[in-house]
Amino acid sequence: MDVQIDIAAAIGLTFLLYIGIAIWSRVSSTRGFYVAGQGVPPVLNGMATAADWMSAASFISMAGLISFLGFDGAIYLLGWTGGYVLLALLLAPFLRKFGKFTVPAFIGARYYSGTARVVAAFCAVIVSLTYVAGQMRGAGIVFSRFLEIPIGWGVIVGMAVVAFYAILGGMKGITYTQVAQYVVLITAFLIPAVGIGVSLTGIPIPQIAFPEVAARLDGVMADLGFASYTSPFTNISGLNVFLIAMALMCGTAGLPHVIIRFYTTRTVSGARWTGVYALLFIGLLYTTAPAVAAFARFNLVDTVVGRPYAERPEWFRSWEETALIQFSDKDDDGIIDYAPGDLNDPASANELGIDPDIMVLANPEIAGMPSWVMAIVVAGGLAAALSTASGLLLVIASSFSHDIYKEFIRKQATEREELLVARGSMLLAVLVAGLLGIYPPAFVAEVVAFAFGLAAASFFPAIVLGIFDPRTTKEGAISGMSAGLLFTGAYIVTVAPGFGIGLEPWLLGISPQGIGTVGMLIGFAVTWSVSRMTAPPPEGIRELVENLRYPRG
């Protein structure tokens, strides 16, 4: 019960902070609502980008997944940081120079076509909505677990908070709120990692401590009959590690809510520096995550495996009640046996079932840390979920009001009216995303990975070629975006188990999470060749594209 009080205090205090900032930075102009008047310094913008980027998946799920995938978990680490290199070198400075508020607006102007703009706005809404549903679910799980309310109510509490400050504040509110959220979430992630690292190795820097722990884990896992923790391709084939990492990288670069961040700086050079700071702040969490993963797995095995079930630790009991940890004494010896294979498979000697999602939350308890540490981790997980959700909602709002409403429904709409539509569509998006969060169509982490594949296949070729190849035509872009999106979407729907029809075998053994890479190559090929078969873009567009190369003017 002490834990509950600490958690309530941590959540309450951090929320007061976020809401206070949202009220303090209320905005009334359209420009301020979207991009904070482009007056945000690169360091703070980098923090906000980091908070925007690091979702419940990064904070709550990723380290847990890595701790069960071992080496192959690197797909998330490589994929979600390597994408920033593409973003910083190929997209951010040029899009900043172009000076459009949104990605669909860029696509529409670059490809001199309202159709291209609507196609892009549609892609942006689909990608963002799937992704935001995952955040709502993440927030809901945390709220329901610790406020002891059903998951549905947990999601509703999360919806109310997101809606309140996203709609009230707009981008400026979100930017400064997200700076606060970054500070909360990184502190929450580092405290247990440092503490556990010290107790296992005596080294206070988790990044330096973890390779040694991983090597120790190799020995422990080998004794239990598991594949080596540090050996590559034991859970995912080499080809799929390659393709999934690539899909996540190019998806990162194509995600509309991350790209919009680079418009909030005053200059092109500011956009470049935002990339530097963003990856610095993201990297702090991403280089710590594999340490958390190795520590958690090691401590888990160390504290429960081979010990009598009757003497199991307190944290084991409390997570058992949520059914996220399960034990079934197959050989009736009263000892917790841990072996490869599924708990429910009678052929396997394994008696222990653990949901990877609990690893980050349970880690402090497993290591025997005080309850306030866990309270901070919970507050950090919420910060991660809410900050990403609000950035995505902003994309949805701007796509509707800027790209669809003002462009096609009422060209003469006033600024006030546009702002009203933006807030209305945000509210609608919160409701839809909340419903998806309560009734998810498939595993949320899976849907999030599909969203990346779709973003890589649709946006990435259109934006990169739009900047670097003046010859790319509207016909090329529209057919390329559609081909990439249709191919990737069709493959996912056909083969993904639990989400699509689940047909087998996979094409060349390519997993649905990695298919976005193939879709992207198709998108590039189609855009390039169709562009060369159609009439060249107007002279004005050529000049516009060449002008993107030079920061001034």
Next chain:
Amino acid sequence: MEEPGTSARRADLQRYWERTLRLTVGLLLVWFIVGYVLAIMMAPTLNSIRFLGGPLGFWVAQNGAIYVFWLLILIYARAMNRLDREFDVHDEG
């Protein structure tokens, strides 16, 4: 950009763009070599070397590559800001 119309200026801007492209391609080559060749394709080989008490390939894939990614972005931002000034296309004071 003074006298954007003159052909000398135009040749200058062309050189600026060529150097931007060369820098970008060079950095992306490092990005691919570290992120895909070393971290993934060569991982089984690199794992026979010890680093910080664990296998090197594992460390590159889960930590080392991220440091290199960050350095690439830092090098790009610094080099481009210098290049902007050299060719007088920078957009701030």
